[in-house]
Amino acid sequence: MIIGVPKEIKNNENRVALTPAGALELTKRGHKVFVQSTAGEGSGFQDEEYKESGAKILKTIEEVYKKAEMIMKVKEPIKKEYKLIREDQLLFTYFHFASYKPLTMAMIKQKAICLAYETVELDDRTLPLLVPMSEVAGRMATQEGAKYLEKPMGGLGILLGGVPGVQPAKVMVIGGGVVGTQAAKMAAGMGASVKILDINLNRLRYLADIMPPNVETIHSNELIIRKLVQRSDLIIGAVLIPGAKAPNLITRDMLKTMRPGTVIVDVAVDQGGCIETCKPTTHAKPTYVVDGVVHYCVANMPGAVPYTSTIALTNATLPYAVQLAEKGWRQACKESRPLRFGLNIIKGKVVYRGVADAFNLKLHDENDLL
Numbered sequence: 001m002i003i004g005v006p007k008e009i010k011n012n013e014n015r016v017a018l019t020p021a022g023a024l025e026l027t028k029r030g031h032k033v034f035v036q037s038t039a040g041e042g043s044g045f046q047d048e049e050y051k052e053s054g055a056k057i058l059k060t061i062e063e064v065y066k067k068a069e070m071i072m073k074v075k076e077p078i079k080k081e082y083k084l085i086r087e088d089q090l091l092f093t094y095f096h097f098a099s100y101k102p103l104t105m106a107m108i109k110q111k112a113i114c115l116a117y118e119t120v121e122l123d124d125r126t127l128p129l130l131v132p133m134s135e136v137a138g139r140m141a142t143q144e145g146a147k148y149l150e151k152p153m154g155g156l157g158i159l160l161g162g163v164p165g166v167q168p169a170k171v172m173v174i175g176g177g178v179v180g181t182q183a184a185k186m187a188a189g190m191g192a193s194v195k196i197l198d199i200n201l202n203r204l205r206y207l208a209d210i211m212p213p214n215v216e217t218i219h220s221n222e223l224i225i226r227k228l229v230q231r232s233d234l235i236i237g238a239v240l241i242p243g244a245k246a247p248n249l250i251t252r253d254m255l256k257t258m259r260p261g262t263v264i265v266d267v268a269v270d271q272g273g274c275i276e277t278c279k280p281t282t283h284a285k286p287t288y289v290v291d292g293v294v295h296y297c298v299a300n301m302p303g304a305v306p307y308t309s310t311i312a313l314t315n316a317t318l319p320y321a322v323q324l325a326e327k328g329w330r331q332a333c334k335e336s337r338p339l340r341f342g343l344n345i346i347k348g349k350v351v352y353r354g355v356a357d358a359f360n361l362k363l364h365d366e367n368d369l370l
Contacts, residue, residue, distance in 0.1 A: 034067050
Protein backbone atom coordinates (compact mmCIF):
# COMPACT_ATOMS: atom_id res chain seq x y z
CA MET A 1 0.00 0.00 0.00
CA ILE A 2 1.04 3.61 -0.52
CA ILE A 3 0.89 5.57 2.74
CA GLY A 4 1.06 9.35 2.88
CA VAL A 5 2.01 11.44 5.91
CA PRO A 6 1.25 15.14 5.34
CA LYS A 7 2.49 17.93 7.55
CA GLU A 8 -0.14 19.03 10.06
CA ILE A 9 -1.38 22.53 9.28
CA LYS A 10 -3.77 23.14 12.14
CA ASN A 11 -2.75 26.12 14.30
CA ASN A 12 0.29 25.23 16.44
CA GLU A 13 -0.03 21.51 15.72
CA ASN A 14 3.51 20.17 15.90
CA ARG A 15 2.79 16.47 16.02
CA VAL A 16 3.23 14.09 13.09
CA ALA A 17 1.28 10.89 12.48
CA LEU A 18 4.28 8.59 12.07
CA THR A 19 7.77 8.46 13.57
CA PRO A 20 10.77 7.28 11.51
CA ALA A 21 10.59 4.02 13.49
CA GLY A 22 6.98 3.61 12.39
CA ALA A 23 7.92 4.35 8.78
CA LEU A 24 10.59 1.63 8.94
CA GLU A 25 8.06 -0.95 10.15
CA LEU A 26 5.88 -0.21 7.13
CA THR A 27 8.61 0.02 4.50
CA LYS A 28 10.31 -3.21 5.57
CA ARG A 29 6.99 -4.96 4.89
CA GLY A 30 7.10 -3.69 1.31
CA HIS A 31 4.80 -0.68 1.64
CA LYS A 32 5.64 2.75 0.27
CA VAL A 33 5.68 5.67 2.69
CA PHE A 34 5.65 9.26 1.44
CA VAL A 35 6.29 11.98 4.03
CA GLN A 36 5.88 15.68 3.37
CA SER A 37 9.11 17.61 3.83
CA THR A 38 9.57 18.95 7.41
CA ALA A 39 6.43 17.09 8.60
CA GLY A 40 8.35 15.66 11.55
CA GLU A 41 10.45 18.68 12.50
CA GLY A 42 8.00 19.96 15.10
CA SER A 43 8.29 16.62 16.91
CA GLY A 44 12.07 16.49 16.61
CA PHE A 45 12.33 14.18 13.58
CA GLN A 46 14.26 15.31 10.50
CA ASP A 47 13.64 14.39 6.86
CA GLU A 48 16.93 12.50 6.79
CA GLU A 49 15.69 10.15 9.52
CA TYR A 50 12.64 9.27 7.43
CA LYS A 51 14.83 8.68 4.38
CA GLU A 52 17.02 6.32 6.42
CA SER A 53 13.85 4.44 7.39
CA GLY A 54 12.96 3.87 3.75
CA ALA A 55 10.41 6.66 3.33
CA LYS A 56 10.45 9.12 0.45
CA ILE A 57 10.19 12.86 1.02
CA LEU A 58 7.77 14.96 -1.03
CA LYS A 59 7.86 18.75 -1.07
CA THR A 60 4.17 19.59 -0.96
CA ILE A 61 1.01 18.44 0.76
CA GLU A 62 -0.67 18.19 -2.65
CA GLU A 63 1.87 15.58 -3.77
CA VAL A 64 1.29 13.50 -0.64
CA TYR A 65 -2.49 13.44 -1.04
CA LYS A 66 -2.20 12.73 -4.76
CA LYS A 67 0.04 9.67 -4.34
CA ALA A 68 -1.32 8.06 -1.18
CA GLU A 69 -3.94 5.33 -0.88
CA MET A 70 -3.98 5.79 2.89
CA ILE A 71 -3.41 9.15 4.57
CA MET A 72 -2.18 9.01 8.16
CA LYS A 73 -2.70 12.22 10.11
CA VAL A 74 -2.96 13.41 13.69
CA LYS A 75 -5.77 15.97 13.50
CA GLU A 76 -8.83 16.17 11.29
CA PRO A 77 -8.40 17.73 7.82
CA ILE A 78 -9.08 21.45 7.80
CA LYS A 79 -10.91 23.35 5.07
CA LYS A 80 -7.94 23.87 2.74
CA GLU A 81 -7.33 20.09 2.72
CA TYR A 82 -10.87 19.05 1.81
CA LYS A 83 -10.39 19.41 -1.94
CA LEU A 84 -7.20 17.30 -1.82
CA ILE A 85 -9.03 14.22 -0.57
CA ARG A 86 -10.00 11.74 -3.27
CA GLU A 87 -12.95 9.39 -3.55
CA ASP A 88 -12.11 5.99 -2.01
CA GLN A 89 -9.01 7.40 -0.27
CA LEU A 90 -8.58 6.06 3.26
CA LEU A 91 -8.04 8.67 5.98
CA PHE A 92 -6.78 7.34 9.31
CA THR A 93 -6.75 10.13 11.90
CA TYR A 94 -8.64 11.81 14.73
CA PHE A 95 -11.88 13.22 13.31
CA HIS A 96 -14.26 14.01 16.19
CA PHE A 97 -17.03 14.45 13.60
CA ALA A 98 -19.88 14.93 16.08
CA SER A 99 -18.49 18.29 17.18
CA TYR A 100 -18.19 19.87 13.71
CA LYS A 101 -20.79 19.52 10.98
CA PRO A 102 -18.82 21.24 8.13
CA LEU A 103 -16.10 18.58 8.39
CA THR A 104 -18.69 15.80 8.40
CA MET A 105 -20.46 17.13 5.33
CA ALA A 106 -17.15 17.72 3.52
CA MET A 107 -16.03 14.12 4.05
CA ILE A 108 -19.43 12.87 2.90
CA LYS A 109 -19.06 14.99 -0.24
CA GLN A 110 -15.51 13.76 -0.95
CA LYS A 111 -16.67 10.12 -0.59
CA ALA A 112 -13.55 9.19 1.35
CA ILE A 113 -13.16 6.29 3.79
CA CYS A 114 -12.93 7.93 7.21
CA LEU A 115 -11.53 5.68 9.92
CA ALA A 116 -11.34 7.60 13.20
CA TYR A 117 -8.72 6.90 15.84
CA GLU A 118 -11.10 7.97 18.59
CA THR A 119 -13.76 5.32 17.87
CA VAL A 120 -11.53 2.26 17.41
CA GLU A 121 -12.85 0.20 20.31
CA LEU A 122 -11.75 -3.04 21.99
CA ASP A 123 -14.11 -5.69 23.37
CA ASP A 124 -13.76 -4.25 26.88
CA ARG A 125 -15.01 -0.86 25.57
CA THR A 126 -11.59 0.79 25.89
CA LEU A 127 -10.37 3.10 23.11
CA PRO A 128 -6.75 2.13 22.41
CA LEU A 129 -5.97 4.96 19.98
CA LEU A 130 -7.54 7.63 22.16
CA VAL A 131 -5.87 6.50 25.38
CA PRO A 132 -2.32 7.80 24.73
CA MET A 133 -3.49 11.31 23.81
CA SER A 134 -6.00 11.25 26.66
CA GLU A 135 -3.15 10.45 29.04
CA VAL A 136 -1.18 13.40 27.70
CA ALA A 137 -4.19 15.74 27.71
CA GLY A 138 -5.20 14.76 31.23
CA ARG A 139 -1.77 15.47 32.62
CA MET A 140 -1.51 18.69 30.65
CA ALA A 141 -4.93 19.83 31.89
CA THR A 142 -3.59 20.04 35.43
CA GLN A 143 -0.30 21.55 34.26
CA GLU A 144 -2.06 24.28 32.28
CA GLY A 145 -4.68 24.80 34.97
CA ALA A 146 -1.96 25.42 37.54
CA LYS A 147 -0.37 28.00 35.25
CA TYR A 148 -3.59 29.89 34.59
CA LEU A 149 -4.42 30.00 38.29
CA GLU A 150 -1.53 32.46 38.55
CA LYS A 151 -2.66 36.07 38.94
CA PRO A 152 -0.78 37.43 35.87
CA MET A 153 -2.63 34.82 33.77
CA GLY A 154 -6.03 35.98 35.06
CA GLY A 155 -6.43 33.35 37.77
CA LEU A 156 -7.13 33.50 41.47
CA GLY A 157 -3.45 33.68 42.37
CA ILE A 158 -3.48 30.30 44.11
CA LEU A 159 -0.58 27.85 44.15
CA LEU A 160 -1.98 24.44 43.28
CA GLY A 161 -0.23 22.59 46.10
CA GLY A 162 -0.24 25.42 48.64
CA VAL A 163 2.57 25.63 51.22
CA PRO A 164 2.75 24.69 54.91
CA GLY A 165 0.19 26.78 56.74
CA VAL A 166 -1.76 27.67 53.56
CA GLN A 167 -4.51 25.54 52.04
CA PRO A 168 -3.85 24.01 48.61
CA ALA A 169 -6.09 24.69 45.62
CA LYS A 170 -9.42 22.88 45.34
CA VAL A 171 -9.56 20.94 42.07
CA MET A 172 -12.75 19.44 40.64
CA VAL A 173 -12.41 16.82 37.90
CA ILE A 174 -15.62 15.88 36.03
CA GLY A 175 -15.23 12.41 34.54
CA GLY A 176 -13.27 9.46 35.86
CA GLY A 177 -12.02 8.02 32.58
CA VAL A 178 -8.46 8.17 31.28
CA VAL A 179 -8.32 11.97 31.07
CA GLY A 180 -9.89 12.50 34.47
CA THR A 181 -7.74 9.88 36.14
CA GLN A 182 -4.53 11.37 34.78
CA ALA A 183 -5.62 14.91 35.66
CA ALA A 184 -6.50 13.88 39.21
CA LYS A 185 -3.20 12.01 39.64
CA MET A 186 -1.22 15.05 38.56
CA ALA A 187 -3.22 17.43 40.75
CA ALA A 188 -2.90 15.11 43.73
CA GLY A 189 0.81 14.71 43.14
CA MET A 190 1.20 18.48 43.21
CA GLY A 191 -0.55 18.57 46.57
CA ALA A 192 -4.00 19.87 45.59
CA SER A 193 -7.26 18.89 47.25
CA VAL A 194 -9.04 16.93 44.52
CA LYS A 195 -12.61 15.81 43.95
CA ILE A 196 -13.24 13.51 40.99
CA LEU A 197 -16.81 12.94 39.79
CA ASP A 198 -18.32 10.14 37.71
CA ILE A 199 -21.70 8.42 37.31
CA ASN A 200 -20.18 4.91 37.21
CA LEU A 201 -20.05 3.49 40.74
CA ASN A 202 -17.68 0.68 39.74
CA ARG A 203 -15.27 3.25 38.31
CA LEU A 204 -15.52 5.32 41.50
CA ARG A 205 -14.75 2.25 43.60
CA TYR A 206 -11.68 1.58 41.49
CA LEU A 207 -10.52 5.20 41.73
CA ALA A 208 -11.08 5.21 45.48
CA ASP A 209 -8.72 2.24 45.73
CA ILE A 210 -5.89 3.63 43.62
CA MET A 211 -5.94 7.34 44.40
CA PRO A 212 -3.99 8.97 47.24
CA PRO A 213 -5.80 10.33 50.34
CA ASN A 214 -6.10 13.87 48.93
CA VAL A 215 -8.46 12.63 46.17
CA GLU A 216 -12.16 12.24 47.04
CA THR A 217 -14.49 10.30 44.74
CA ILE A 218 -18.05 11.62 44.32
CA HIS A 219 -21.05 10.31 42.41
CA SER A 220 -21.94 12.99 39.89
CA ASN A 221 -25.28 14.73 39.53
CA GLU A 222 -26.40 18.25 38.66
CA LEU A 223 -26.95 19.33 42.26
CA ILE A 224 -23.48 18.28 43.43
CA ILE A 225 -21.90 19.96 40.40
CA ARG A 226 -23.74 23.20 41.17
CA LYS A 227 -22.45 23.11 44.75
CA LEU A 228 -18.86 22.18 43.94
CA VAL A 229 -18.28 24.76 41.19
CA GLN A 230 -18.82 27.49 43.78
CA ARG A 231 -15.97 26.18 45.94
CA SER A 232 -13.52 24.98 43.27
CA ASP A 233 -10.46 26.91 42.11
CA LEU A 234 -9.70 24.71 39.08
CA ILE A 235 -12.33 22.70 37.20
CA ILE A 236 -11.28 20.10 34.62
CA GLY A 237 -13.89 18.78 32.17
CA ALA A 238 -13.00 15.23 31.22
CA VAL A 239 -16.26 13.75 29.96
CA LEU A 240 -16.31 11.42 26.95
CA ILE A 241 -19.12 9.71 25.08
CA PRO A 242 -17.23 7.85 22.30
CA GLY A 243 -17.91 9.35 18.90
CA ALA A 244 -20.74 11.57 20.17
CA LYS A 245 -21.08 15.14 21.39
CA ALA A 246 -20.22 15.70 25.03
CA PRO A 247 -23.11 16.76 27.31
CA ASN A 248 -23.06 20.27 28.83
CA LEU A 249 -22.64 19.53 32.53
CA ILE A 250 -21.61 23.06 33.52
CA THR A 251 -24.14 25.58 32.25
CA ARG A 252 -23.82 29.30 31.67
CA ASP A 253 -25.81 30.17 34.78
CA MET A 254 -23.36 28.22 36.98
CA LEU A 255 -20.52 30.55 35.99
CA LYS A 256 -22.14 33.42 37.87
CA THR A 257 -21.81 31.43 41.10
CA MET A 258 -18.05 30.95 40.68
CA ARG A 259 -15.40 33.31 41.98
CA PRO A 260 -13.77 35.55 39.35
CA GLY A 261 -10.43 33.99 38.49
CA THR A 262 -11.67 30.41 38.70
CA VAL A 263 -10.09 28.38 35.89
CA ILE A 264 -11.90 25.86 33.67
CA VAL A 265 -9.95 23.47 31.44
CA ASP A 266 -12.33 21.65 29.07
CA VAL A 267 -10.52 18.65 27.62
CA ALA A 268 -13.80 17.54 26.04
CA VAL A 269 -13.63 20.47 23.60
CA ASP A 270 -12.81 18.05 20.74
CA GLN A 271 -16.27 16.55 21.24
CA GLY A 272 -18.08 19.87 21.65
CA GLY A 273 -17.12 20.48 25.27
CA CYS A 274 -18.84 19.59 28.55
CA ILE A 275 -19.07 23.27 29.55
CA GLU A 276 -21.81 25.25 27.83
CA THR A 277 -19.56 28.29 27.35
CA CYS A 278 -16.76 26.23 25.80
CA LYS A 279 -15.47 27.14 22.35
CA PRO A 280 -12.29 25.78 20.73
CA THR A 281 -9.12 27.83 21.24
CA THR A 282 -5.55 27.44 20.03
CA HIS A 283 -2.12 27.35 21.61
CA ALA A 284 -1.55 30.82 20.14
CA LYS A 285 -4.54 32.20 22.07
CA PRO A 286 -5.53 29.50 24.56
CA THR A 287 -7.88 31.30 26.94
CA TYR A 288 -10.84 33.64 27.11
CA VAL A 289 -12.97 34.93 30.01
CA VAL A 290 -16.72 34.58 30.53
CA ASP A 291 -18.31 36.07 33.68
CA GLY A 292 -14.86 36.37 35.22
CA VAL A 293 -14.08 32.67 34.73
CA VAL A 294 -10.93 31.79 32.75
CA HIS A 295 -11.65 29.20 30.04
CA TYR A 296 -8.79 27.10 28.61
CA CYS A 297 -10.26 25.14 25.67
CA VAL A 298 -7.36 24.24 23.36
CA ALA A 299 -8.58 21.58 20.95
CA ASN A 300 -5.18 19.94 20.42
CA MET A 301 -3.54 20.10 23.83
CA PRO A 302 -1.02 17.27 23.18
CA GLY A 303 0.31 19.32 20.25
CA ALA A 304 2.21 21.44 22.78
CA VAL A 305 4.36 18.44 23.74
CA PRO A 306 4.81 16.90 20.29
CA TYR A 307 7.87 14.73 20.95
CA THR A 308 6.11 12.84 23.73
CA SER A 309 2.77 12.82 21.93
CA THR A 310 4.04 11.65 18.54
CA ILE A 311 5.91 8.68 19.96
CA ALA A 312 2.96 7.72 22.18
CA LEU A 313 0.55 8.01 19.25
CA THR A 314 2.67 5.96 16.83
CA ASN A 315 3.11 3.26 19.50
CA ALA A 316 -0.67 2.88 19.55
CA THR A 317 -1.65 3.40 15.90
CA LEU A 318 1.11 1.48 14.13
CA PRO A 319 -0.26 -2.07 14.66
CA TYR A 320 -3.59 -0.95 13.17
CA ALA A 321 -1.89 0.89 10.31
CA VAL A 322 0.03 -2.31 9.50
CA GLN A 323 -3.25 -4.28 9.39
CA LEU A 324 -4.82 -1.71 7.04
CA ALA A 325 -1.74 -1.66 4.80
CA GLU A 326 -1.34 -5.44 4.66
CA LYS A 327 -4.99 -6.34 4.08
CA GLY A 328 -6.63 -3.21 2.69
CA TRP A 329 -9.26 -1.38 4.69
CA ARG A 330 -12.18 -3.63 3.71
CA GLN A 331 -10.58 -6.93 4.68
CA ALA A 332 -8.91 -5.46 7.75
CA CYS A 333 -12.23 -4.12 9.01
CA LYS A 334 -14.01 -7.39 8.27
CA GLU A 335 -11.46 -9.29 10.35
CA SER A 336 -10.94 -6.71 13.11
CA ARG A 337 -13.91 -5.66 15.24
CA PRO A 338 -11.96 -2.73 16.77
CA LEU A 339 -11.11 -1.34 13.32
CA ARG A 340 -14.72 -1.79 12.21
CA PHE A 341 -15.78 0.44 15.10
CA GLY A 342 -13.35 3.04 13.75
CA LEU A 343 -15.30 3.42 10.52
CA ASN A 344 -17.33 6.66 10.64
CA ILE A 345 -17.98 7.48 6.97
CA ILE A 346 -17.69 5.13 3.98
CA LYS A 347 -17.92 6.64 0.51
CA GLY A 348 -20.37 9.35 1.49
CA LYS A 349 -22.43 7.25 3.93
CA VAL A 350 -22.37 7.71 7.71
CA VAL A 351 -21.91 4.40 9.52
CA TYR A 352 -21.27 5.59 13.09
CA ARG A 353 -24.35 6.24 15.24
CA GLY A 354 -22.88 9.11 17.26
CA VAL A 355 -22.18 11.07 14.07
CA ALA A 356 -25.57 10.33 12.51
CA ASP A 357 -27.41 11.32 15.69
CA ALA A 358 -25.42 14.55 16.08
CA PHE A 359 -26.62 15.93 12.74
CA ASN A 360 -29.79 13.93 12.12
CA LEU A 361 -28.22 12.03 9.22
CA LYS A 362 -29.19 8.61 7.92
CA LEU A 363 -27.26 5.81 9.59
CA HIS A 364 -26.02 3.04 7.30
CA ASP A 365 -24.83 -0.43 8.29
CA GLU A 366 -21.09 -0.69 7.67
CA ASN A 367 -21.43 -4.43 7.01
CA ASP A 368 -23.43 -3.63 3.87
CA LEU A 369 -20.54 -1.53 2.59
CA LEU A 370 -17.61 -3.78 3.41
